Amino acid sequence: MKKSILFASVLFCIFFLVSSELHAKKNQIYGFWNLSSGKHNGTSAPKVFSNRIQKFNMNNTFESQYLSEKGLWTYNNGMFYLLNDSTIVTYHKNPLGKTDNIGNTYNYSIKNDTLHFYGFYLRQLPQNPSMILKVYIDEWWVRSTKQ
Numbered sequence: 001m002k003k004s005i006l007f008a009s010v011l012f013c014i015f016f017l018v019s020s021e022l023h024a025k026k027n028q029i030y031g032f033w034n035l036s037s038g039k040h041n042g043t044s045a046p047k048v049f050s051n052r053i054q055k056f057n058m059n060n061t062f063e064s065q066y067l068s069e070k071g072l073w074t075y076n077n078g079m080f081y082l083l084n085d086s087t088i089v090t091y092h093k094n095p096l097g098k099t100d101n102i103g104n105t106y107n108y109s110i111k112n113d114t115l116h117f118y119g120f121y122l123r124q125l126p127q128n129p130s131m132i133l134k135v136y137i138d139e140w141w142v143r144s145t146k147q
Helices: 002-027 047-051
Strands: 031-040 052-056 061-068 071-084 087-093 099-111 114-125 128-144
Touching: 047 052, 047 061, 052 071, 071 099
Parallel strands: none
Antiparallel strands: 031 052, 031 128, 052 061, 061 071, 071 087, 087 099, 099 114, 114 128
């Protein structure tokens, strides 16, 4: 009897540790990130992106801002969903605050305070919204404590 109680206790502890580790991995993305380098379709991202800040909120919203001579500007924002500890889906909001019809799936990995964010995003061409352009991004971000 004592052996079965001990065995059940050990199993419960193992289950608890494994499930809390999975939850902690998913929560690692929350917070502020500063862009350290990035490429779009294999070429360096435009200079305006060099001062970008990304914030992932616990309510599954995100906001990407950049610092320009005129101050801090919102680059894009929307909602995100973590499918697992390496896949994220984003839905961006348009300038009117409505969620776009396009979802983007990216891969990500976090090691220490570095976020590698890569994959394709789709955007409508402003001159012809029925056409969609696919852009590959490969970005490296560093965790930040500044807002």
